[in-house]
Amino acid sequence: MDDDVLDSLWLAADHGVSFDGLHVDRTDETVHFETPADDATVTGRAAFEEVATEHAAYVSNWFFWHERAPTRDDHWAFCRWLEGASETPVSDRHAALDGGVTRSWGQLELTVSSTGFGERRYALRHEADADEPLAPLTRYDDPLAARQLVKHDGDGRYRPLKTATNLPTGWVFDDLLPEAMLETVEYVYPATIANWYRERKGDLDVTHWRETAARQTGIYGLVSDLDDEAVGWLAEACCVDSQCCKRREWDLDDECDLDVPRSEGAFPCREPCSLVVAAARTVTKLEREATETYELELTPSEKAQLETLVDAVAEDRLDEIREADFDDGANRYRVRYLRTKLFDDGLPDGHS
Secondary structure (H helix, E strand, O other), X not given: OOHHHHHHHHHHHOOOEEEOOEEEEEEOOEEEEEEOOEEEEEEOHHHHHHHHHHOHHHHHHHHHHHHHOOOOHHHHHHHHHXXXXXXXXXXXXXXXXXXXXXXXXXXXXXXXXXXXXXXXXXXXXXXXXXXXXOOOOEEEOOOHHHHHHOOEOOOXXXXXXXXXXXXXXXXXXEEEOHHHXXXXXXXXXXXXXXXXHHHHHOOOOOOOHHHXXXXXXXXXXXXXXXXXXXXXXXXXXHOOOOOEOEEEOOOOOOOOOOOOOOOOOOEEEOOOOHHHHHHHHHHHHHHOOOOOOOOOOOOHHHHHHHHHHHHHHHOXXXXXXXXXXXXXXXXXXXXXXXXXXXXXXXXXXXXX
């Protein structure tokens, strides 16, 4: 066992150590050493080193969390969560870390491994690449690279919402120290660790829709006119697992919840984001329009096709439709046929 580890524990034992099942107290040369599986009192540094080595899993665990782990409260808690420290005994966790312990964070797959006595290394990749070998993936070791990496989706389109479910694939950060791992996560999903920690502590400050809408000015000032039902439709369109990795915690206000299911993301959404506000501006203008009645004659199959087309656009699956798959209602040629049949001469007859 490394002398630095033994020196650290020897000095700490003078004031008492009690952490994750390890208890060590020292009075001069006499040391009481206790774990869930053992209880011993020894005298002298040599005997102390011997018993500490016999319980290396507990000693290395204590050393990491007190000498190597990040000290900021939310970062420390996040690293503990990653390896399941609160629910997994040290002996089991020590064995699991040899092979790597994996958690999901949005679309990230994070793996923590033990790479030496009291040391951890972290790997991050897209969850879609979880079963891919490392060789085909582009490897990075600088957290700053993540900032550029997540600006665009896999098709090169700009990502205005950092927590959207279109994180690009094909990359890996595979050998990061704790602070570098945390910095990388922050570039991919800004402020999510801090808000996750505040929620766990009961300190998450939530700004609900009505307060958010009331403080909008300029071209966005009109969003406060959006009625409650439309706000619900907006949340159902934008704030669901298929569209955003966050879990919506905001409602209409403190006393009035939205009648919309919440998503299941690991980290909370504490207020309507700028994308939701921008969408609300357009929706508000559309909702101000007077309704009209249109008559459109459709066969049952054509009605089903229109429903399929709307669904395909809403779920962003147009790129998945094969060019020769004419059975799919959103097939490009079928849609062009329907457009020619129904709309090439303008609006259908009978509108009023």
